Structures are given as C-alpha cells and as structure tokens.
Amino acid sequence: MNEKKEIKDALKDWENTTLSETITKYPERKEEFYTISEIPLKQIYTPLDIKEKDYMADLGFPGEFPFTRGVQPTMYRGRFWTMRQYSGFATAKESNQRFRFLLDQGQTGLSVAFDLPTQIGYDSDHLLSQGEVGKVGVAIDSLADMEVLFDRIPLDKVSTSMTINAPAAILLAMYIAVAEKQGVSMDKLRGTIQNDILKEYVARGTYIFPPGPSMRLITDTFKFCSENMPRWNTISISGYHIREAGSTAVQEVAFTLADGIAYVQAAIDAGLDVDSFASRLSFFFGSHSDFFEEIAKFRAARRLWARIMKERFHAKDEQSCRMRFHTQTAGCTLTSQQPDNNVVRVTLQALQAVLGGTQSLHTNSRDEALSLPTRESVQIALRTQQIIAFETGAGDTIDPLAGSYFIETLTDEIEQRAMEYIEQIDSMGGAPAAIEKGFIQREIHESAYAFQRAVDEESRIVVGVNRFKVDEEQEFDYLRIDPASETSQITQLLYMKGSREITDVVEALHRIKKVAESDANLMPALIDAVKVYATLGEICQVLRDVFGEYRAPDIL
Template sequence: MFEKEKLQELKKNQTDWNDNKVEKSLQRFPERKDEFVTGSNQEVDRLYTPTYLEEFDYDQDLGFPGEYPFTRGVQPTMYRGKFWTMRQYAGFATAEESNKRYKYLLEQGQTGLSVAFDLPTQIGYDSDHALSEGEVGKVGVAIDSLKDMEILFDGIPLDKVSTSMTINAPASVLLAMYIAVAEKQGVSSQELRGTIQNDILKEYIARGTYIFPTEPSMRLITDIFEYCSEEVPGWNTISISGYHIREAGSTAVQEVAFTLADGIAYVEAAIKAGLDVDKFAPRLSFFFNAHNDLLEEVAKYRAARRLWAKIMKERFGAKNPKSMQLKFHTQTGGSTLTAQQPDNNIVRVAIQTLAAVLGGTQSLHTNSKDEALALPTEKSVRVALRTQQIVAHESGVAETVDPLAGSYYVESLTNNIEKEAMEYIKKIDDLGGAAEAIDKGFMQKEIMDSAYEYQKQIENGERIVVGMNKFQVKEEPNEGLLKVDPAVGEMQKEKINQLKAERNNEQVEASLSALKDAAKGNKNLMPYILDAVKAYATLGEICGVLREVFGEYQQNVIL
C-alpha cells in the first residue's frame, strides 16, 4: 500500500524529527513516565506512521465492510441501516419481579432482552436444594421449572423480541423451557430469535459454573447445534465468551486468543459429530468485554473478526461467508467499576460504549454505576441504557462504517493483537486443543499471571484508577441500593411444592426415565429434555438425571 522509497524517506524524516524537535522538547517538558503501555501492557510508541504498516495490504488486511476478512464489520452499512441491539442484562429475585424489570426496559427503548439467572439455576439446582440456601434470586432470577419461565415472559411476545440467555451447563434445559413458553404463546420455534451462551469451556477456564465433565458437556453443546439447525434456525446456538476471561484478569490478546481457541474446539466437536460446518457455523456468536483503553479495545474487536474469518476459511474450509463472520455481543467491563465514587463509573461505561461501537459490535449491554455495590436500581439501569442511546443518536460515531480504519496506531494495534493471539492459539494447538490446555491449566495460569501483574500495578501506583488509588474523597455510605428480599428462597420453595402437587408425576417420571436412557446412548438429548420440561420436571430433576449418567467435573487446582 505504501511505496518503499517513500517509507525509507519517511523513516529518515522521523529520525530527524526525533533527534531535533523531540529531544529539544523533552529537555523542557519531560514525558510523564519512562514507558507508556496500553491497558494490557502493550508498549505504546510516541508516534505511529506508515512505517509501522510496511506490509499492509488493503484488500487482504481490511477489505470492505460485509466482505472477507470482515475487519471493517460484518454488515456493508453497519449502523447506517440499523443500530446495534441495546440489550440490558437483567434478572433478579423471582420471575414476577424480573418480568416487571423487562417490561420497564422495553418501555424505555431497549431493543432486546438479556436474562441473568441466579447461581443455583446456573449450576442446575432447584431453589429447595441445600446448596441453594442463601443464593436464591441474588445474582439473577430463580428459574426452577417451566412454570417460572412462563411467568418470566408473561406479556412479552417472543416472536417480536430477541432474547439472550446467559446460561451454560444447563443451557439445553433453559432453551427447552424457552421453546415451550413460545409454543404456549402460539409462537413456532421457527420464529424465535436470540442467543444461548452455552459456552462451557470458559466456565472451566474462568467462571466456574460448570456441572458435567468435558466430554458430555461438549455432547450437549453439539446436540443443541444439531437440533437448532432444523428446529430453531434463527437461534444463535452458542455465545463463545471472552467476557469472563477478561473479567478474570486476562489481557486483550489473551481474551481474543482463548475465546477463539474455545471456538475452534466447538467447531471441531461439531464436525466430529457429523455436522456440516456451513450448516452450523453461521449461528455461532461471540461475547467480548469492553475495557477502558478505548483504542486497544477497538483494535481487539477488529483483530478478532479478521482472525476468525481466516480460521474458518483456511482451517475449516468454510465456503459460506456467513460462516466466517464473527458476530459479537459486548458488555462493558464489570471489573473496571469501582465502589469508590460510583458516579465515575458512568464515564467509564461511556468510554467502553464508544469502544464497542467503534469496534463494530452487534449488540451491547452497558453496566450500571452501582454494580460494584449491588444489583442495579431502575434509575441506574436507565442511565446505563441512555448512555447507549446518546452514543447512537448524538455522538455521530455511528454515521460511517469503521471510522478509525486507516489510523496508523489502530491498524498497528490490530495487527499486533492478531499476531500475538495467533501465537497463543498455536501453543494451545500444540497442547492438544482448548480442552487439553484447560485440563493442563495453561490458560488459567496465563490469566492468573496477568491478573496479578495488573493488580500489582494498581497497588504500587503505576496504574491509576481514579477515585480508588488517586483523587480520593471522603464519602458517605451509599443509600438506595437494590436488595433482594431473603424471603425469595422460601417463596420459590413453596412454588416447587405446589408444582409437584399439581403436575402429572407419572408423566414426569416417564420423561426423566426416557432422558436417562437416551443419555446412556448417543441420541440427541434435546427432544428428551423438551419432553421433560413440558411435563413440568424441574431443572434440578433434569440435571440430576444427567449428573447420574455423566458425573460431575472436578476442577484441577492450578498454582
């Protein structure tokens, strides 16, 4: 793209500029620190010029939006045609309370739902299980059966709203409940749109809400791929998640590398199960974090898109361009929020929103200012949603596609992140793939080392967090925080008791027995799970049957 003679001349001119102008300036105005780095400790040079992009090829490295390698976005016109989906992650206490919050958000202009489930639901236990005590409804909504799911979406037309569900180990059960609720609304599964997270590998790496060992977990995932390709074709069957990897302390490069390595493992598992790559790959989606280093984050999304396109085309032989598109949801960085001076979090979230939009996200959740302290109030959720709406309608950044393309710094960062992420992926391949690398503790150790380094920089003052380790003020205790009523646990127990008294228990036992037999064989389990859900078997009962057959995953201790 650049003439070699011109580059040589530019290098000479830059050396002269550095020796004369810069050195004189430094004598009068020394730079703030000896070394400048990104949020992920990538070295940042003083000035970026075309010399950083000597091998840059527009067609191969950028291309046009909506065309391979999709660096500039997956749609030709991006937000000029339609804004990203504004999808606020929400759910707490009971299905009744969460239903009210969803309706409120839709009234405020939200364009998609995103369901947060409580911890017992995430690990496949009913609210009356001993291990659920004290956790029911705390970090999300409690869903014990189809009855709860019916209440959760009461009055919300599932043929008109797309829904994302952050659920992993029991994803097949919650998806079955969603399909069953739609049927009761008269909505065919063919009409449903949404995403199920369904990413178990990142649970082993970073988050911890796993149930079953690796092999049966991968089977459940590929069963969903196969089932949805025919029965729920508009559904994104997995959201391969780097968000939690970043929340655990990874760098931007590690977030891209480990997320795409997990994606490779899922594609390989599906192909091994006999699925055609161009049949399931268009329904794969991704989920990334948005951190504070705005330009590094923009480069991260662009690098991830280009790298995934190359992987799908060159490694897996995908022919359909949609199989090569990395479509992703973004959530602003929960781990960047501070309990100190929480109003500052509004500014952090605005910066992270810009990063996600400039990076070409397909949907976005913006965190609320009080989430370092508690579940968000209605008022703080509204401010978070308004942040997206202001960026969409007032900032001007959505008026053109990929507005930072061609920036020497951004393109250089994009290239570096892609290169270093690919080096990580090669290491993971050498270890036998993502599942083997997880069992050996490779990714966990890399993340722990990065998290330790980041925290050390904060504690010694190398990295400034405004209001926390610098610019502190004396603060009054925070008031008006949302608190979940402890009685929610007892209310859910009563619901379960009433359900079991009213349902056809013979039908439940028959459906669970059929599921158990199918789990022992190699049949697709989704139809059996759907039958059990429709009979009003509880989440815990269904997961309990699968625990009996599959066993439970035991995490290795990594030091």
C-alpha cells in the same frame, strides 16, 4: 517507494532532533509506555508502520471477508446495535415486570440473568441453593416459572439472550415450550443461549459436567438448531468472563477463539458440516479501559476468526466466517469509591464497543461495585447507549478509525499475539486439554495478580481508588432482594411438584437417562420432559448420574 523513504528519513530526523531535544529538557511521563496487554507503544505511528498492509486482504469492505471493517454492509447506518441490558432478579414475576419496563423504555432485546442454582442445575429447595435463590438473577425451577417470566412478551417479536451454560439445552427446551404455548413455532424464535462451557471452567465457575459430555450437549444443540431454529444463536463464545477474571485483551481474544476452535472441531467430529452451523455461532467480549487497544481488539478478533474459519476449517460460506458479537462494558473496572464516576467509565467503554463494531451492547450500571443495580442506575446506563447512538454520530460512517496508523498497527499486533497463544494451545492439544492442565487458568491468574500489583504500586492509576481520593460516606440507595422471595419460590416449587402428573415426569426422566447413555440427540427428550414440568434440578440430576461432575484442578 520514494515517498516512504522520504518519510523514513524525516522520521529519523525528527527523532534525533526535535524529539530528543524536547525529551532531554522535559522527560516524558514514563520511560516506556504499554497497553494493558503489555504491547509497547511508540510516540507516534506513521505510514511506515502499515507499509506491509494489503488493503483488500487485511481490511476489505464491511459485510465481506475478512470482516475487519464490520460484519454488515451498512453497519449502524442500517440499524443501531441492539441495546441489551442484562437483567433479571428474584422471582419470575418481578423479572417479567423489569423486562416490560425495559421494552417500554426503548430497549430492543431481552437478556435474562438466572440465579446461581438455576445456572448450576439445582432446584431452589436444594441444600446448596440456600441463600442464593433469586440473588444474581431469576430462579427458574420449571416451565411454570418460564411461563411467568415471558408472560405478555411476544416471543416472535423480541430476541432473547439467556446467560445459561451447563444446563443451556434445558433452558432452551423451556423457551421452545413457552413459545409453543404462545402459539409461536420454534423456527421463528430469535435469541441466544450462552452455552459456552469452556469459559466456565476457566473463568466463570458455573460448570456441572466434565468437558466430554458438556461438549456433547453443546453439539446436540448445534445440530438441533441447525435443523429447527435457523434464527437462533446456538452459543455465545465468551471472552467477557475471561477478561473479567483478569486476562489481558490479547489473552481474551486468544482464549475465546481457542474455545471457539474447540466447539467447531467438536461439531465437525460429531459429523456436522461446518457451514451448517457456523453462521449461528456468536461471540461476547468485554470493553475494558484501554481505549485504543479495545477498539483494535474487536477488529483483530473479527479478522482472526474469519481467517481461522476459512483456512483451518475450510468454510465455504462467507457467513460462516463472520464474527458477530455482543459487548459488555467491564464490570471489573467499576469502583465502589465515587460511584458516579462509573458513568463516565461506562460511556467511554461503550463508545469503544461501537467504534469496534459490536452487534449488541450492555452498559453496566454505576452502582455495580456496591450491589445489584437500581432501576434508576439501569436507566442511566441505557441512556448512555442512546446518547452515543442518537447524539454523537458515531454510527454514521462505518469503521471510522480504519486507516489510522496506530489503530491498524495495534490491530495487527493483537491478532499476531493472539495467534501465538492459539498455536501454543494447539500444541497442548487444544483448549479442553489446556484447561485440564490449568494452563489457561494460570495465565489469567498471573495477569490478574500483575494488574492488582500495578494498582497497589500505583504504576496503574484508578481514579478515586489510588489517586484523587475523597473521604466519602456511602450514601447509595441499593437494590435489596427480599429474603422472603427464596421461601416463596420454594413454596411455589413444592406446590407445582404436587400438582403435576408424576408418572409422566418419571417416564420423561427415564427417557432422558436412556438418551444420555446413547449417542442420540438429547434435545427432543428434554423438550418433552420440560413440557410435563420435570424440574431443572430433576433433569440435571439424571444427567449428573450419567455424566458425572467436574472437579476443578488446583492452579494456585
């Protein structure tokens, strides 16, 4: 190709004359430039960098394999991403009010945050729940709380995402039961359970059972939903928490997809046909502060997953290869110093997610490094998305940065580096084995420590933290959770326990035990148990007795 040769010669010339003369006189800001994932960056990218690209094989068209350019044929020209703010606090009643406020404000999907006792399968009156009830989300002890949580919210009209992992099957059972009471059958329900236990072991910490039985619970939900809930996302395979725990973008893609591979393999091993469940898998990523790297990351993840599904798992249905994902802006980049600056960080991160083709988005609130967000801060965060959607035109053409020499090079680079990690994890026996060895945890920790060192040494600048500081008083109005809500939650729980038909509960729990000890699907027994108001803690205790509890390896 003559044109390429011409460019190559011209580039050499430019480097040896124009560029080097300038650098000699005015050195660049740094000797070397890197992304956060330590991918080295050149001064400039040219057609030479993408000369090996095969447009159809590597990029293709939106809605078609390998989905690099997006998972839907029209993307945001058809419909904007779902604006989904994660919320839920204290009691079911207050959370219900916040949900209805957000729906009134134009939010299009619900996202439920549960408190830690709920996430770890303890009732509010458990010793370990002390001080945690209603703190980081809503406390759900039984179906009675779920009924209040979704009161006057038509479950056939909204889609609901539930950040629940170890006991995800139980919360799904409760959601099905509440919907049924509203007269909505489960085949009409739309939403997502996070249901991603592997990242709990490495990054988020709300595990209960060991990996074996945890994976079984997950495949039980895959199977149940493939037969009964065609519109339900059975898992949200999450890189977000891996990233928040300190990983790089490359590690985020690699470890998330390695987890995804483990879930798909487990389901296939349990006898499921890959095309019966794969289209309901969804993903969740963070949007951190390295602008172009993040956009490239989303595109690389989409292409890599499509290739894995086709080449490794031999999916025949293209829908099985489509990586749909939710994005949240990076909580760990928010600063407690000059908190209003966080609005700007969140805006840029949200734009990255949109340019990267996300299906839904949570924008963080400016005050999250200080406390739980206030209503006003949440509103600004939601408005940020609405401004991007309705004012900037960012969604009016699909995958607008495709073809950029730099973006395409970075996309390739991230895909390739992530694949190398996945091969390394494969050689250890897959993600569960790598987690057991502490490999993934250690890799994340090393990156987290390196990042903090870089900030401390000021080789990485965080505005307001290690440069451009001001003397400031914290004059922030923050949201407080009334400690009385813990007591009132416990009182209600005790009252509920006293008023239910106890023999039904005992019988339902006994059935769960029997099923748990067998190979049968646990979902039907769980649905029956929640309907007679067996509590989350009671059900999890039965499962703890059968499955045992996970103990984390020491990685420090």
